[in-house]
Amino acid sequence: xxxxxxxxxxxxxxxxxxxxxxxxxxxxxxxxxxxxxxxxxxxxxxxxxxxxxxxxxxxxxxxxxxxxxxxxxxxxxxxxxxxxxxxxxxxxxxxxxxxxxxxxxxxxxxxxxxxxxxxxxxxxxxxxxxxxxxxxxxxxxxxxxxxxxxxxxxxxxxxxxxxxxxxxxxxxxxxxxxxxxxxxxxxxxxxxxxxxxxxxxxxxxxxxxxxxxxxxxxxxxxxxxxxxxxxxxxxxxxxxxxxxxxxxxxxxxxxxxxxxxxxxxxxxxxxxxxxxxxxxxxxxxxxxxxxxxxxxxxxxxxxxxxxxxxxxxxxxxxxxxxxxxxxxxxxxxxxxxxxxxxxxxxxxxxxxxxxxxxxxxxxxxxxxxxxxxxxxxxxxxxxxxxxxx
Amino acid sequence: xxxxxxxxxxxxxxxxxxxxxxxxxxxxxxxxxxxxxxxxxxxxxxxxxxxxxxxxxxxxxxxxxxxxxxxxxxxxxxxxxxxxxxxxxxxxxxxxxxxxxxxxxxxxxxxxxxxxxxxxxxxxxxxxxxxxxxxxxxxxxxxxxxxxxxxxxxxxxxxxxxxxxxxxxxxxxxxxxxxxxxxxxxxxxxxxxxxxxxxxxxxxxxxxxxxxxxxxxxxxxxxxxxxxxxxxxxxxxxxxxxxxxxxxxxxxxxxxxxxxxxxxxxxxxxxxxxxxxxxxxxxxxxxxxxxxxxxxxxxxxxxxxxxxxxxxxxxxxxxxxxxxxxxxxxxxxxxxxxxxxxxxxxxxxxxxxxxxxxxxxxxxxxxxxxxxxxxxxxxxxxxxxxxxx
Numbered sequence: 001x002x003x004x005x006x007x008x009x010x011x012x013x014x015x016x017x018x019x020x021x022x023x024x025x026x027x028x029x030x031x032x033x034x035x036x037x038x039x040x041x042x043x044x045x046x047x048x049x050x051x052x053x054x055x056x057x058x059x060x061x062x063x064x065x066x067x068x069x070x071x072x073x074x075x076x077x078x079x080x081x082x083x084x085x086x087x088x089x090x091x092x093x094x095x096x097x098x099x100x101x102x103x104x105x106x107x108x109x110x111x112x113x114x115x116x117x118x119x120x121x122x123x124x125x126x127x128x129x130x131x132x133x134x135x136x137x138x139x140x141x142x143x144x145x146x147x148x149x150x151x152x153x154x155x156x157x158x159x160x161x162x163x164x165x166x167x168x169x170x171x172x173x174x175x176x177x178x179x180x181x182x183x184x185x186x187x188x189x190x191x192x193x194x195x196x197x198x199x200x201x202x203x204x205x206x207x208x209x210x211x212x213x214x215x216x217x218x219x220x221x222x223x224x225x226x227x228x229x230x231x232x233x234x235x236x237x238x239x240x241x242x243x244x245x246x247x248x249x250x251x252x253x254x255x256x257x258x259x260x261x262x263x264x265x266x267x268x269x270x271x272x273x274x275x276x277x278x279x280x281x282x283x284x285x286x287x288x289x290x291x292x293x294x295x296x297x298x299x300x301x302x303x304x305x306x307x308x309x310x311x312x313x314x315x316x317x318x319x320x321x322x323x324x325x326x327x328x329x330x331x332x333x334x335x336x337x338x339x340x341x342x343x344x345x346x347x348x349x350x351x352x353x354x355x356x357x358x359x360x361x362x363x364x365x366x367x368x369x370x371x372x373x374x375x376x377x378x379x380x381x382x383x384x385x386x387x388x389x
Numbered sequence: 390x391x392x393x394x395x396x397x398x399x400x401x402x403x404x405x406x407x408x409x410x411x412x413x414x415x416x417x418x419x420x421x422x423x424x425x426x427x428x429x430x431x432x433x434x435x436x437x438x439x440x441x442x443x444x445x446x447x448x449x450x451x452x453x454x455x456x457x458x459x460x461x462x463x464x465x466x467x468x469x470x471x472x473x474x475x476x477x478x479x480x481x482x483x484x485x486x487x488x489x490x491x492x493x494x495x496x497x498x499x500x501x502x503x504x505x506x507x508x509x510x511x512x513x514x515x516x517x518x519x520x521x522x523x524x525x526x527x528x529x530x531x532x533x534x535x536x537x538x539x540x541x542x543x544x545x546x547x548x549x550x551x552x553x554x555x556x557x558x559x560x561x562x563x564x565x566x567x568x569x570x571x572x573x574x575x576x577x578x579x580x581x582x583x584x585x586x587x588x589x590x591x592x593x594x595x596x597x598x599x600x601x602x603x604x605x606x607x608x609x610x611x612x613x614x615x616x617x618x619x620x621x622x623x624x625x626x627x628x629x630x631x632x633x634x635x636x637x638x639x640x641x642x643x644x645x646x647x648x649x650x651x652x653x654x655x656x657x658x659x660x661x662x663x664x665x666x667x668x669x670x671x672x673x674x675x676x677x678x679x680x681x682x683x684x685x686x687x688x689x690x691x692x693x694x695x696x697x698x699x700x701x702x703x704x705x706x707x708x709x710x711x712x713x714x715x716x717x718x719x720x721x722x723x724x725x726x727x728x729x730x731x732x733x734x735x736x737x738x739x740x741x742x743x744x745x746x747x748x749x750x751x752x753x754x755x756x757x758x759x760x761x762x763x764x765x766x767x768x769x770x771x772x773x774x775x776x777x778x
Contacts, residue, residue: 035653137653197637197661198629204662205625207655208669209598212618229601236594237626240587245725248586254692262690264424264526266596266682270689272586273593280597293655300659301651303643333722336634 017047017074017086019116024149027125031145034311037136041125044150045070045116046108049092050100052156057388059156060098061147062088062107063164063171065369066238066295067287069115072107073100090371097376103160103383110171111146112138112294120290121222132219132290140167140302141311144174151182158182161383165189165368166335167295170302173343177304177312180320185386187379189327190368192339193304193346199334202241203296206234210289219290231289232280239279244331244364248272305346314350324354325382327375329367355382406436406463406475408505413538416514420534423700426525430514433539434459434505435497438481439489441545446777448545449487450536451477451496452553452560454758455627455684456676458504461496462489479760486765492549492772499560500535501527501683509679510611521608521679529556529691530700533563540571547571550772554578554757555724556684559691562732566693566701569709574775576768578716579757581728582693582735588723591630592685595623599678608679620678621669628668633720633753637661694735703739713743714771716764718756744771 025031025040033039047070052059062072064087073092075085086107092098098105109117112135120135127134151157162175162183169191176186192199213230215221243251252272256262268274307313324347328340337358347354357378361367368375414420414429422428436459441448451461453476462481464474475496481487487494498506501524509524516523540546551564551572558580565575581588602619604610632640641661645651657663696702713736717729726747736743746767750756757764 037653133655194643196634197641197643197659198632198634200643200659201625201629201632201637201661201665204659204665205622205629208625208666209622211655212622213601214603233594233598233601233622236590236597240590240594243587243590245585245587245722248590252586254583254586254589254695260697264426266522266600266686270586270589270593272590276590276593277597297655297658306643308649333634 017049017071017076019045019047019070019076021045021116022150022153024153031142031149033136033142034139035137039118039136039138042111042118042146042149043116043122044108044111044118044146046106046150047071047086049073049105050103052104052154055388056156057158057160058103059151059154059159060103060105061151061159061162061175062092062098062105063147063162063168063175064107064110065164065166065168066299067283068168069113070107070109071115073105087369091376091379097379098163098383099380106150106154106156108147108150110143110295112143112291112298114288114291117146119288120219120294121288130222132222135290135294137297138294139298140170140174141178143298144171144178147171147175148179158184160386160388161185161187163187163189163379164191166191166365167299169335170299173304174302176320176322176324177314177317180317180322183322184388185323185325185383187325187327187382188343189375190329190332190335190365192335193343194306195300195302196339200300202237202334203300206237207293207296209233209237210292213289216289219293221289226284227289228284231284231287231292232277234289234292235283235287236276236280239276241334242364242366244333244362246331246362247364247366250362251275314346314352317350317352319351322352323386324352325378326354326356327368327378328358329361329363329365330358331362332365332367334365406438406460406465408434408436408459408465410434410505411539411542413542420531420538422525422531423528424526428507428525428527431500431507431535431538432505432511433497433500433507433535435495435539436460436475438462438494439492441493441543444777445545446547446549447492448540448543448548449492449494450540450548450551450564451481451487451494452536452551452557452564453496453499454553454555454557455688456672457557458502459496459498460504462494476758480765480768486768487552487772488769495539495543495545497536497539499532499684501532501680501687503677503680506535508677509608509683510677519611521611524679524683526686527683528687529559529563530567532687533560533567536560536564537568547573549775549777550574550576552576552578552768553580555580555754556688558724559688562693563691565709565711565713566703566706569706569711572711573777574712574714574772576714576716576771577732578764579718579721579724579754581724582732583695584689584691585728589689591626591723592689595626596682596685598622598626599681602678605678608682610678615673616678617673620673620676620681621666623678623681624672624676625665625669628665630723631753631755633722633751635720635751636753636755639751640664703735703741706739706741708740711741712771712775713741714767715743715745716757716767717747718750718752718754719747720751721754721756723754
């Protein structure tokens, strides 16, 4: 099954990350998506850290959130001195929660993304042009299927754990219901088993902001001017939901951008306005507006509770050997602790082994991305207790 | 001082509302705004219900929220059978909380609004064209000053109460610090004494949505195509903040608009999406985009705590005879109860008479606009205890 060389499986072991690519579903093959649509070829950009053991029993799959990518930890060789490390660098590395001296860690940019994996900005082989809205709608289950293919390519048939926050946590749960026999443990962080009306509402407003930008042009903007204004609004909406009332009071309060003077105009008065505008303008440089549409829709569609067969649900893995560690944050109002508790109740009803920790933090949903030793300790301790059978 | 006829003071007594207009600050006069800008002439559209007593001691001033208007109760004569009554009809009328058999109730569209009062869509006398962004930035204090002028015109020098929710509640508080000698009682509802970073953040995203619409054209769109797309996005953002997680779960949950079928596209899937799109499209028919910019900015500027003289603050009314009834709602996350409690502490420190009620409701910030007998009972009982001295 494995066509991966040893080279693939060692890269990044010293904390230096390198983006690699795996392409599958090439003609005459395609991947059949949950909607019934056919897609192919499919490329996933991925990075790895640590070394795969000889027994191939130490692999960990890290699943990123909405706007993340494969660069979960370390630096690239070509990084400038002021570059930031990968988005979960505080958790991944030697001696860290996902200890790369012990584990072989893999993270791939998700299907539908725009950081090297196939998505709406990729070239549609049928037309030679970017897909745009011809890209088929994909679900969290489809994202998982592509990750499964990548693991096959890497010669990995069991995972010590699958871990991810937010939309990454949804993928964790989908992994467990689809491939419980491959997953020894699962760590869904700051996530939910079904997207709430509130979360759908924010995503819908973000999508409308993108689609209302005349430059969006029904998704056909590649090679021309991009819908940056709409995408920036969408990102600003996102950032408000990622923070919390407490975090905003602490970070910004009513502090003014320019000393003590109100502008009496529509320029920036308050620091929080400046922060949001900056986040919006920064985002448009690295993210594709259509990817936002597709990925938010996949999140909105996610519902582990009400599923019609053939979609697999928790009932299908009753009593499976997967050990769960569910983590929530006190100030997360996008996926609040009560939703983590609903997940725990559902897992217990399915006779699954569940641990739960609510971390006290005022940073809101973003807390899971902020370096915090408590997350590393929790994850490291939990994984030490998962048998490598 | 009064130039009002008895006619003015009786209209609406039978529940039939009639919009009236008062114009002041006419040449050579102007009103000096808090920013130092001069504005005039100024028209306020207002409506009244009940009769002013001979002693002129039964007047109640109702102050509307961001998107409200003077039409607080009753129907217009020309209303169609399916018309809705005014926005606080559940509170205003014979035998209701603001009992029009006892009180003479007044409500005016605020300065900067677009429902008959002078705002950015009004004609600038200097140019003969709509103001657009030449309209001066106005504050909650400026709004109160124009209401004070209206009361002078109506011959009213004392108010049995000032009452309002949300941005209307800010006006209530501003009335108390500016004219405590005119106000026997005050009922700030679902409001705050300083706009939080979270509330500013949502307003800023809404403003950016409007200003990103190319049809906004720096505010010069009157007579042409209006920035309806941006304004609709802004309204959608607003509506998410007016509801609550609980209310959204109850009203919409994950229910689909079209039976049990996902669209696998970007049309409406979920009822909550349909609701938001509908609210957005409805709003653009009745509201001016520039008014949204000005009024949200006035709300963001509102801060009763950190004020530099000559702006009056709570310190200036230490021990005043105003009786306060502060009302908050359990599920309001825009102006949560903790902010009502901060207000109460500040009022107590100023040695003011304060009562407080937190109403259990899952409807979020919107709860204060939803017919609820508890609000009427609270308000009616409280006002009976306010002496008409």
